[in-house]
Amino acid sequence: MKTNLLTNAIPEGKLPAVQNALKYLFNQSDIEDIQLLTGGLSSALVYRITIAGKDYLLRIVMRADEVHDPQRQHICMGLAASANIAPHVYYSNDEDALAITDFVQNKPVREGFASGKDLITALGSTIKAIHELPLFPKLVNFLDGVDTFIQQFKSLHMFPGHVTAEHFSLYAEIQKVYPRYDTDIVSSHNDLNPNNILFDGKKIWVIDWEAAFQNDRYVDLAIVAQTFVHNQEEEFIFLQTYFGEELDEYKKARFFLMQQICRMYYAMIMLKLAAAQKPSDHLHDPDMNQPNMPEFGAMLMSGKILLDTYEGKLQYGKILLNTMLSAMKSERFKDAIDMMRVF
Known part of the structure; x- marks a missing residue:
């Protein structure tokens, strides 16, 4: 595994929180691949990360305020995931403003x-x-x-x-x-x-x-x-x-x-x-x-x-x-x- 992938991709101020999340979920912070996803107008950073051959989605809220409130986002996302409307949520942390969910391989x-x-x-x-x-x-x-x-x-x-x-x-x-x-x-x-x-x-x-x-x-x-x-x-x-x-x-x-x-x-x-x-x-x-x-x-x-x-x-x-x-x-x-x- 490439230990420097996270360091190169994640903003320095968010790196410890991401590493902690990966250690909590997978008992390690090494990943096989990471790709920044684009396409929307959100200020959040969204990545596809690969661990043990499986893709996950990592979402990091970069501007936390009343409008971009991680806690509200995570509550809504969690309720939707529990009803099988949103992808499964493996991890969310309001204070660190990040979440890890299933990655959906999108088709037209x-x-x-x-x-x-x-x-x-x-x-x-x-x-x-x-x-x-x-x-x-x-x-x-x-x-x-x-x-x-x-x-x-x-x-x-x-x-x-x-x-x-x-x-x-x-x-x-x-x-x-x-x-x-x-x-x-x-x-x-x-x-x-x-x-x-x-x-x-x-x-x-x-x-x-x-x-x-x-x-x-x-x-x-x-x-x-x-x-x-x-x-x-x-x-x-x-x-x-x-x-x-x-x-x-x-x-x-x-x-x-x-x-x-x-x-x-x-x-x-x-x-x-x-x-x-x-x-x-x-x-x-x-x-x-x-x-x-x-x-x-x-x-x-x-x-x-x-x-x-x-x-x-x-x-x-x-x-x-x-x-x-x-x-x-x-x-x-x-x-x-x-x-x-x-x-």
Whole structure:
């Protein structure tokens, strides 16, 4: 075994904690291999480590605060693992801010199901299982959090005000009527993007519980739908899988509005990250004439644009805003707003 692999890969300040975890689990700190994994936007460091011929996942939280709270993450991850939703947890330490779990050898999730209907049915069932877990710890009211992100974006003055004026004007209609303080809350992952939904060839696994806390049930539904639900027929199948016979027009309307809230949420995050990554001699391009979401997804898949670059984050933020604006100009948006006013 190569005794220097950990030393070369793990930040010096985290090395003793990792060595202690390995000694506790395996009675040794030597490993056969270690590989830093990339692909998400989390500040955590995630590694695949190999010991005695078996792969494990090592996750180290590098910035511990109220939002990136290791204890909350580990509680949520542990509850999900106990229900066979998240990979098995072998070790977690809140003080050291690290965990070791099973490693899932990911395969293309779309190829694992006979049809798109089967996939969205499986995803709807997975979300329902998450929401049936014992209630996760609290963190923040989701819409209040999105409001904070909006104010932070506006303070950056990335674009002239008229560029996003219509977006925020229509979004204000949601802010007025959406039941943000509804007491019907559930255990929620809150970041079910494709990087966090793995498929091992037999079943779906959900990883990265950094953003998990008790929340509005429509958040997870809206985030998954952004990637996997593409038309009204698929939306009906997806929501019926989750709600069953309780699905009604109110739930459809609330789901539609939450889709726009989540688009705003991710747009504000992407644009804020882009601003932090902007070259010092560069001006933000305010042009909102961008590819649509499917076209952008194809660009990402082909490698023509990378989401970890300034340009990728800026473009994705704009496309999310455009997608949201288009939806908010529809008759369905007006009907959904009216529906919220009635209830």
